[in-house]
Amino acid sequence: MQCRARAPRARHYRGDMDLQRREVLIGGLAGLAGLGGMRSAVASTLEVNRLSFYHLHTTETLAVAYREHGTLVPDALAAIDHLLRDFRTGEKHSIDIELLDTLSLLYEASGRRGRFEIISGYRSPRTNAALRAVTSGVAEKSLHIHGRAIDVRSTALATSDLRAAALEVARGGVGYYPESNFVHLDTGAFRSW
Numbered sequence: 001m002q003c004r005a006r007a008p009r010a011r012h013y014r015g016d017m018d019l020q021r022r023e024v025l026i027g028g029l030a031g032l033a034g035l036g037g038m039r040s041a042v043a044s045t046l047e048v049n050r051l052s053f054y055h056l057h058t059t060e061t062l063a064v065a066y067r068e069h070g071t072l073v074p075d076a077l078a079a080i081d082h083l084l085r086d087f088r089t090g091e092k093h094s095i096d097i098e099l100l101d102t103l104s105l106l107y108e109a110s111g112r113r114g115r116f117e118i119i120s121g122y123r124s125p126r127t128n129a130a131l132r133a134v135t136s137g138v139a140e141k142s143l144h145i146h147g148r149a150i151d152v153r154s155t156a157l158a159t160s161d162l163r164a165a166a167l168e169v170a171r172g173g174v175g176y177y178p179e180s181n182f183v184h185l186d187t188g189a190f191r192s193w
Contacts, residue, residue: 049104051080052115054155057087063115066100084121084150093122093147098187102171106154109165114156119182122147143173149186151177159183167192 049067054060062083066076080100085092103116123131123144132138143149154162159176163183166174174192175184 049101050112051100051103051107053080053083053118054115055083055087055118055121057118058083061115066104072097081122081147084118084147086122086124086127088127089124091122091124093124093145095122095150096146096148096187098171099148099150099185102166102169102185102187103150103152105169105171106157106162106165110154110156114154116152116154119151119153119180120144121150143186143188148188149173149184151182151184153182 047069048065050063050065052061052063060083062079064073064076064079066073066080077095077097080095081092084095107116121144123142125145128138128140128142128145132140152162153159157165159178159181163174163176166183166185170190171187172190173184173186173188174190176193177184
């Protein structure tokens with residue numbers, strides 16, 4: 001499995017949360033950020049990048065270290081690809097390492113407590129088209145079909161706090177769906193909705 005390198009993105013901050021919450025979140029992320037930016041911090045600051053998942057549709061769980069001492073762990077990546085497969089068709093796709101790194105930063109922000117509850121990971125083009133036909137809000141060229149997006153919530157953070165932390169790290173798209181209680185994260189350009 002290859003890790004695709006991209007140029008670092010500029011950090012953006014949003015002022016939509018109270019000062020105390022912002023200080024807590026920024027404090028938790030500051031140790032990871034360093035002076036080199038958030039992208040390099042994920043691989044170099046942490047000795048081990050861990051993630052913990054529960055898939056709401058399949059009831060599968062996974063607690064895994066996908067990077068140890070800067071080296072990706074192929075078996076762990078394969079397990080993540082399997083867990084985040086299109087649960088409707090069983091099709092798998094490699095999950096973008098940058099997406100995993102974003103989740104790792106958010107897991108650190110939660111104090112490595114709880115786990116991510118998966119609503120949607122990879123979606124096959126066929127599944128994406130079927131969803132577009134019956135619901136609004138599904139993009140025709142969704143990053144889900146490239147393994148570059150995930151819809152999640154956290155058992156350790158309120159969904160609004162997960163969104164706030166994701167906006168602070170500013171590593172890609174952040175969609176907030178409070179009525180459905182999840183946050184969309186992707187590795188596209190930084191934007192929010």
